[in-house]
């Protein structure tokens with residue numbers, strides 16, 4: 001032991017220099033692999049919770065993933081509305097329920113008759129990111145963190161919107177982040193890294209998705225124009241021939257439904273309800289308003305030859321509230337999301353042919369609900385605390401809930417892998433006739 005200590009003491013400087021060189025070479029290697037963007041995008045936490053009781057374990061070698069056996073769905077769904085709250089597990093649902101109306105309040109999602117548990121790991125990580133998890137939902141395949149619509153070998157995976165397009169269905173994507181963000185992007189692009197927004201926005205505009213609503217104007221214009229595109233392409237100009245571009249919420253209610261071309265709604269420079277751009281908020285729609293628009297538009301398509309519709313709705317900023325360790329932000333975003341769930345549920349109650357699924361891609365923040373004083377369970381004060389990083393939290397590996405209502409909902413119960421969500425959606429739809437595109 002003394003010999004080792006003397007050795008370390010003698011060569012301390014050499015060891016330090018070797019460590020620095022090693023770290024530099026390691027970083028450069030990662031940079032070459034294109035992962036630096038991923039690293040740079042993660043803010044450095046101000047601190048970490050060092051004094052919690054933690055156990056670091058190496059996991060045993062896992063067994064191969066087997067797709068869950070599906071119950072055959074005889075009464076098929078015509079339409080599917082899939083609502084994904086990014087970063088929402090049971091503690092986020094519970095926090096919102098408690099703070100919105102106390103323990104006996106019930107959220108819209110609480111009213112669904114079917115619920116289950118979804119396992120969220122990706123192909124290369126126990127703790128998934130939003131890209132691989134959304135790819136699991138959109139393609140039924142596990143992929144690496146960061147990848148969109150590609151498998152581990154970067155081979156293109158057919159996604160749900162592409163698949164059902166050939167069977168006469170139309171698709172819509174809605175998010176409260178920029179539309180190029182991971183969850184919507186996994187349903188309309190195939191890119192190896194989710195940060196390649198120039199490529200993602202282009203692919204999304206080239207996709208067959210008829211309605212895409214959210215934020216992200218800056219991802220359609222060049223840096224010279226004040227935007228965020230690094231490739232110098234004025235995509236906003238380029239899509240004028242192919243898309244109707246909406247920028248204000250009034251344009252949703254004034255929209256001429258006889259326009260059956262592609263629509264993209266870019267209601268904010270980046271995400272909706274951006275605290276750095278408060279002046280814009282009055283012209284931004286709620287998630288429920290965007291969903292209402294997509295439903296009405298889709299019904300019009302159904303009346304004009306389409307077999308049904310798929311709408312994906314993302315409550316993007318539930319995740320951001322978890323990263324920010326901010327419970328007020330969480331409640332605001334959970335409310336916006338649950339209001340959209342209510343809109344979808346009401347529609348499905350009136351239209352028995354629609355399957356509504358509510359789920360999440362992973363948990364964010366390690367949110368805990370405790371009595372204010374650990375020894376006083378009956379204290380009227382409840383403590384909501386985030387338990388990953390102080391100042392900036394991360395995703396966790398706990399499962400998330402899934403809630404379902406409508407035809408085909410029977411497959412959304414028990415324990416599911418996130419890839420099983422895809423297969424349960426496909427089973428719910430009538431894909432017996434490959435009638436081709438229903439859009440003229």
Ligand SMILES: [Zn+2]
Nearest residue numbers: 086087130361
């Ligand atoms: Zn996510």
